Amino acid sequence: MSASDTPGGRWTDLDRPPLNSAALRKALIRPGGLWTALDVVSATGSTNTDLAAEAARGAVEGAVLVAEEQTAGRGRLDRSWTAPARSGLFFSVLLRPGDRVPATRWAWLPLLAGVATATALSRAAGVDTALKWPNDLLLTVAGEERKSGGILAERAGEAVVLGVGLNVSLRADELPVPTAGSLALANAVSLDRDPLLRAVLRSLEEWYGRWRDAAGDPAASGLQEAYAAGCATLGRTVRAELPGGREVVGEAVAVDGDGRLVIATAAGAREPVAAGDIVHLRAASAGE
Incomplete structure (x- = not known):
């Protein structure tokens, strides 16, 4: 029995009940389906780190690891991700695209996770989720787009570990930065994490x-x-900050077949930028 199945104990916040791992497994794991194992732990450093270790030990595709709290959650470029216990969805999945998908196309996996999560939240939470290339999930709070989630894809040998973090019930005074958001602040119709997680994984x-x-x-x-x-x-004017201090400024006009953001510069060039090469992507005024 996982810690989240145990009544009482530290689970005293009635507004943030624990996930029901037994019910999640029953709903999601089926013969012929993608998901083969699902575990919920009360706390860990990083679900991506833990699942990468499982991948190295030969874990099969479709393993899902969910944490009620992450103490060393990471975003892209090892940026930290923190949130109160049971205030969001913090999980990783193990995928093995293998021979069916060339490794050159694996860069699409974080973008795929963004599309899948946005689609699920539209259905299950009644919110419009926008995607900021390459890995941010944006929700509208008080009329402005705020980062409310993120995606991290990491190679683990012949596997990919795909992590998703989503703020669900965070209140304004709990946000890591004022520009962050959550489903609660975006007036989602549901903050029940069990059906939300089922919807995202499906x-x-x-x-x-x-x-x-x-x-x-x-x-x-x-x-x-x-x-x-x-x-x-x-459609927006952006500034891409690249290693070595180089910048590319222009209108973001497309995402190409390799998952790169194509920026049209004032000089008339169309420059593709890969997620692995970018340090920051910021909005820029059209005059820059």
């Missing part, structure tokens, strides 16, 4: 299946079109 299974069946082709699977439709970055 959507992820659906999109991953399409992408894998299309050999990772983002156009044939519909992923490239879906991402572009939900990407708030496109």
Whole structure:
């Protein structure tokens, strides 16, 4: 029995009940399905780190690890991610695209996770989730877009560990920075984490299946079109800060077949920028 199945104890915040791992496993693990194991732990440093270790030991595709609290949660470039216990969804999944998808197309996995999560939240929480390339989830709070979640994909040998962090019930005084948001602050119709997690994992299974069946082709699977439709970055003037102090400023006009953001500069060039090369992507005024 996992810690989240045990009544009483530290689970005293009635507004933030623990996840029911037994019910989640019953709902999500089925013969022929993607999800093969699901564990909920009360706390850990990083679900991505833990699942990467499992991958190194030969864990099969479809393992899901959920933490009620992460003490060393990481975003891209090892940026920290913290939130109170049971205030969000913090989980990682183990995927093995293997021979069916060339490794050159694995860069689409964090974008795929963004599309899947946004689709699920629209259905289950009644909120419009926008995507900021390459890995942020944005919700509208008080009329402005705020980062409310993030995605981290990491290679683990021949596997990929895909982590998702989503603020669910955080109040304004609990936000890590004033520009952050949560489902609660975006007036979501539901803050019940069990159905929200089920919805996200089912959507992820659906999109991953399409992408894998299309050999990772983002156009044939519909992923490239879906991402572009939900990407708030496109059509805006941005400044991409690259290693070595180089910057690219211009309008974000497309996400290409390799998952790179294409920036049209004032000089007329169209420069693709890969997620792995970028340090920061910021909004820029059109005059810069």
